[in-house]
Amino acid sequence: MTPTEVAGMKLGNLIIEGKTKQVFDLPSMPGHCILVSKDRITAGDGVKSHELLGKAAISNKTNAKVFEILNQVGIKTAFVKLASENSFIAKKCEMIPIEWVTRRLATGSFLRRNTGVPEGYRFYPPKHETFFKDDANHDPQWSEEQIISAKFKFHGKEIGAVEVDIMQRMSILVFEVLEKAWATRNCALIDMKIEFGVDEKGEILLADIIDSDSWRLWPSGDKRLMVDKQVYRNLSTVTQSDLDTVKRNFEWISEQLQHLTPINDHLIAILMGSPSDKDFCSKIKTACESLGLNVEMRITSAHKGTEETLKIVRYYESLPLKTIFIAVAGRSNGLGPVVSGNSSQPVINCPPVKTDNVGMDVWSSLNVPSGLGCSTVMYPEAAALNAAQMVGLSNYVVWGKLKVKHFNNYVSLKIADKDLQ
Ligand SMILES: Nc1ncnc2c1ncn2[C@@H]1O[C@H](COP(=O)(O)OP(=O)(O)O)[C@@H](O)[C@H]1O
Ligand SMILES: [Mg+2]
Structure with a gap:
């Protein structure tokens, strides 16, 4: 039986029919089609084949969830959205x-x-x-x-x-x-x-x-x-x-x-030593958000307002979240090492060094007293990537976004090389 309408949308021509699906043109959405699943299960290239009532709906629901995950991490797919219990719209x-x-x-x-x-x-x-x-x-x-x-x-x-x-x-x-x-x-x-x-x-x-x-x-x-x-x-x-x-x-x-929705239980707290670090921190925030991370920004100076810095740290420790601190402080970075020495949460130093002072200033982040385990990166993107790798250990969406980023790098280099030939 060939349907003529699905979820109020008029179906166009039957483009192709396979063992388990019919594919129709969708005149209201040029460049798109609608895939209607059948209540049929087959194996052995169609030699074994049975009617299985309800299979279309189950398959359609399974497929939609899988493609939503893949779309969410940034993989390019044809899936657009569910249309009805047993059909979906695709490119x-x-x-x-x-x-x-x-x-x-x-x-x-x-x-x-x-x-x-x-x-x-x-x-x-x-x-x-x-x-x-x-x-x-x-x-x-x-x-x-x-x-x-x-x-x-x-x-x-x-x-x-x-x-x-x-x-x-x-x-x-x-x-x-x-x-x-x-x-x-x-x-x-x-x-x-x-x-x-x-x-x-x-x-x-x-x-x-x-x-x-x-x-x-x-x-x-x-x-x-x-x-x-x-x-x-x-x-x-x-x-x-x-x-x-x-x-x-x-x-x-x-x-x-x-039930596969990952628990959203992380937070990246970007601590900056001065309001003048805001632009630099916004770059970290943007990079974090593109990787699916939750971010908050705070201004606090470990040199000039030590009690306040520790209060902020205690606040984030009190939340039922996996908080990672990114410390941004110019000149002498007291902030990251002080936080690291007073908290069990991970601390990533990302000092906003300039080319004329990098050799001097970066050492305040690197040469820290014993007992401190903070790490140091130099670029906003690197801080975000480092934080995402930590979150990705227990969050498959963030892990997937990192994988997709590596894949996209691979693809653009390959295409650039092809274009050069
Ligand atoms: N996005 C799409 N656009 C056009 N055709 C598609 C799309 N996705 C799947 N198809 C095609 O739909 C047809 C029907 O699917 P199916 O019943 O699984 O066929 P088969 O028995 O050949 O595997 C297949 O030929 C498949 O390649
Ligand atoms: Mg098939």
């Missing part, structure tokens, strides 16, 4: 017909193709593999060289060596971010597959969907507790009770995902 893409697989532990088809490797072999960095989407030929594995040699071109974008490298890196990035997110629910992400598309602007985006069909997920890292589609793949005969179990598992995953 309309021409799809690259490759499945990009990333693995943390060896299992499944990898073991069959790599005899001798024991199950559970740990890949670091994650192992990356690519398969050509071709149901009739059982999605054959393709090498990087085969993808490049196919000379794909979508929406004017040629898929060459640079693009393949970038998508491989991005697949690993997506895996690592979701692995960290799932770790907060004590679930081990074992492997996953994703797809990329090219939007009308010629930009490569993570597209298609990510749901329980896309990954292996082992609660407590225990294969016997698996809750993903592998349970369905493993069935030789499929009873209604089996289908109920599969659906319960999918629901459980979707439910767990709704």
